[in-house]
């Protein structure tokens with residue numbers, strides 16, 4: 001099927017309409033087949049100046065999200081090999097590519113097969129920030145803002161369900177985790193989005209804490225990386241006649257042990273200046289953003305040694321934070337599935353989950369969406385980062401812009417649903 005565009009006269013005619021285009025044959029002679037060429041156009045046209053071409057291309061090809069995902073790795077390779085030739089042939093100028101040398105993509109230092117440690121996806125943030133590297137990373141993970149129209153084309157007539165991380169997504173990352181407040185504008189945008197789409201916030205914080213920050217009553221909250229979910233009553237099925245209105249807490253049995261280890265942890269790191277423990281109910285966070293760099297390893301060793309002989313716990317690492325979590329096979333991806341299920345969407349074919357998050361724990365949710373082959377995993381990052389998300393947003397202000405646009409899009413769609 002993928003090669004079926006080859007020799008397709010409609011494709012040929014349409015491609016000729018693209019600005020500066022000569023003929024698809026020119027591109028085939030460069031080593032492209034039709035599918036990879038199309039995918040290349042889609043990816044390259046994430047650059048704002050090429051968006052018009054992108055829109056015109058997808059109008060007749062209607063690429064599925066699945067196709068885009070399948071071609072990601074291949075397309076990236078093709079872009080790296082052929083971008084210069086492609087631009088030259090098309091007569092395109094991509095300003096950042098002309099000015100800056102594109103560096104190779106970074107790889108995680110310890111890249112294992114499935115990218116997980118103890119079942120949790122890891123991602124290594126790259127440093128120092130590299131503008132040229134970010135631009136080439138954007139080719140692989142296009143801006144969700146620049147790709148908004150094509151994303152929404154996929155969403156038309158389907159049920160979009162929104163999932164949001166909190167820290168670094170809705171709020172800026174700050175020195176003091178107790179002061180990670182979201183702006184009034186962001187709150188208004190989330191409230192607006194939640195008016196039109198079922199919206200859940202899945203955070204590593206305790207459910208109560210994230211609710212205090214967000215202060216909205218029309219969203220669902222999942223705290224402790226999804227181990228504490230206040231969901232709507234479970235959809236009544238033939239197997240489950242009882243509604244479940246309470247919180248879903250798969251790690252409830254671990255609570256006494258978590259409280260115990262929390263006390264030991266406080267004692268263990270007492271001497272380390274700037275270390276801060278946050279009790280997230282079903283996981284304990286040790287923040288070290290304010291710890292002098294020379295003490296980071298000492299702190300990590302202390303926390304690691306505490307967990308080492310306790311198989312009921314595992315240690316994960318986030319942005320300047322270590323997290324002691326119960327050893328249960330449950331993460332943000334499971335929380336996403338649970339929420340879809342309780343919302344009555346588990347078997348629905350027309351549901352598109354949209355997940356926006358910035359941390360490595362969010363990769364578990366991205367993975368679930370990728371496996372569903374429908375939906376939009378969107379990473380928030382201003383630096384190149386190893387991720388399986390398909391789209392990206394640079395920072396919370398871009399998340400705000402995306403959410404506002406999403407609500408506006410839905411409003412404009414309402415007459416069609418009546």
Ligand SMILES: [Mg+2]
Pocket residue numbers: 165166167168169357358359
């Ligand atoms: Mg986060």
